[in-house]
Amino acid sequence: MTDLSTLRFFRTPAHSCSYLEDRQASTLFVDPQATLSPELYSELSLLGFRRSGDYLYRPHCDQCSACIPARVRVSDFQPKRRHRRIRKVNDDLVVNREPARFTRELYSLYADYINQRHGDGDMYPPSEEQFTNFLTCDWADTQFHCFRQAGKLRAVAVTDQLEDGLSAVYTFFDPHLPERSLGVMALLWQIEQCRRLQLPYLYLGYWIHQCQKMSYKSQYQPLEILRSGAWKDLPDKD
Missing domain, CATH: 3.40.630 (Aminopeptidase)
Incomplete structure (x- = not known):
C-alpha cells in the first residue's frame, strides 16, 4: 500500500464548470512527476479519483460538491x-x-x-x-x-x-x-x-444529480456513492 501522505497534489485555477451552468470548477490532480501505477490508481479510486490520459484527478471545488464518485456493486x-x-x-x-x-x-x-x-x-x-x-x-x-x-x-x-x-x-x-x-x-x-x-465493482466516474448527462448513472442499481469518506448506497427511485 502506498503512503499517500508522501504524494503531492496540485489544484487548477477556477474555471467554468462543464456540467452545471453559472458555477466555477476546480480540479485536484496528482503530481505528474510522481511514479504512477495501477496499484496507486486502485487506491486513489477508492477516494474518488479518475484517470484522464496519464493524469489522476478529482473535482475539488470551493462551493460545490455536486460531482459524487459512483460505482456499481456488480454482484447485486x-x-x-x-x-x-x-x-x-x-x-x-x-x-x-x-x-x-x-x-x-x-x-x-x-x-x-x-x-x-x-x-x-x-x-x-x-x-x-x-x-x-x-x-x-x-x-x-x-x-x-x-x-x-x-x-x-x-x-x-x-x-x-x-x-x-x-x-x-x-x-x-x-x-x-x-x-x-x-x-x-x-x-x-x-x-x-x-x-x-x-x-x-464497476467505477462510473461522477454522478451529478442536477446534470442530465451524468444523472443517468442512477439507473444502474445498486449504485454506491462516496460521501463523507464512505461508500453508501444511492436509493433507487425507479
Missing part, C-alpha cells in the same frame, strides 16, 4: 426490462479486446461521435492528439473493448483494470444508430465483464 446488479431489450437488440455484436492505441478506424468513430453528440462541449472539435492524450496511458492497464457488427466497428468501451474492479473511462459509439442504445449496451457489457473477472 439486476438488469431492468429496458436493459434486457437493449441486450437483445445487440445480440449480433461481437466484442474483442484490442490494444489501447490510436488507429484510423478507432479515431474515425471517435471523431464522428464527438462531432455529432458533443459539438457544444469542451471536447469539440476532436483531434488525433486529443484522442491519444485522453484515452491512452503509459502506466495504466487500459483496454479498448471494441463492439463490431459483421466486422463494422460500432462502439468502443475504454476500460481500466483496477484491483477491485473496472473503471469505465469513456465510451464512444456510432451516433447514427440510436435504436441500439450502444452506450447503455457497452456499460451493461462492462458490468458482465466484472462478473466474469470476479471483480466486485
Whole structure:
C-alpha cells in the first residue's frame, strides 16, 4: 500500500464548470512527476479519483460538491426490462479486446461521435492528439473493448483494470444508430465483464444529480456513492 501522505497534489485555477451552468470548477490532480501505477490508481479510486490520459484527478471545488464518485456493486446488479431489450437488440455484436492505441478506424468513430453528440462541449472539435492524450496511458492497464457488427466497428468501451474492479473511462459509439442504445449496451457489457473477472465493482466516474448527462448513472442499481469518506448506497427511485 502506498503512503499517500508522501504524494503531492496540485489544484487548477477556477474555471467554468462543464456540467452545471453559472458555477466555477476546480480540479485536484496528482503530481505528474510522481511514479504512477495501477496499484496507486486502485487506491486513489477508492477516494474518488479518475484517470484522464496519464493524469489522476478529482473535482475539488470551493462551493460545490455536486460531482459524487459512483460505482456499481456488480454482484447485486439486476438488469431492468429496458436493459434486457437493449441486450437483445445487440445480440449480433461481437466484442474483442484490442490494444489501447490510436488507429484510423478507432479515431474515425471517435471523431464522428464527438462531432455529432458533443459539438457544444469542451471536447469539440476532436483531434488525433486529443484522442491519444485522453484515452491512452503509459502506466495504466487500459483496454479498448471494441463492439463490431459483421466486422463494422460500432462502439468502443475504454476500460481500466483496477484491483477491485473496472473503471469505465469513456465510451464512444456510432451516433447514427440510436435504436441500439450502444452506450447503455457497452456499460451493461462492462458490468458482465466484472462478473466474469470476479471483480466486485464497476467505477462510473461522477454522478451529478442536477446534470442530465451524468444523472443517468442512477439507473444502474445498486449504485454506491462516496460521501463523507464512505461508500453508501444511492436509493433507487425507479
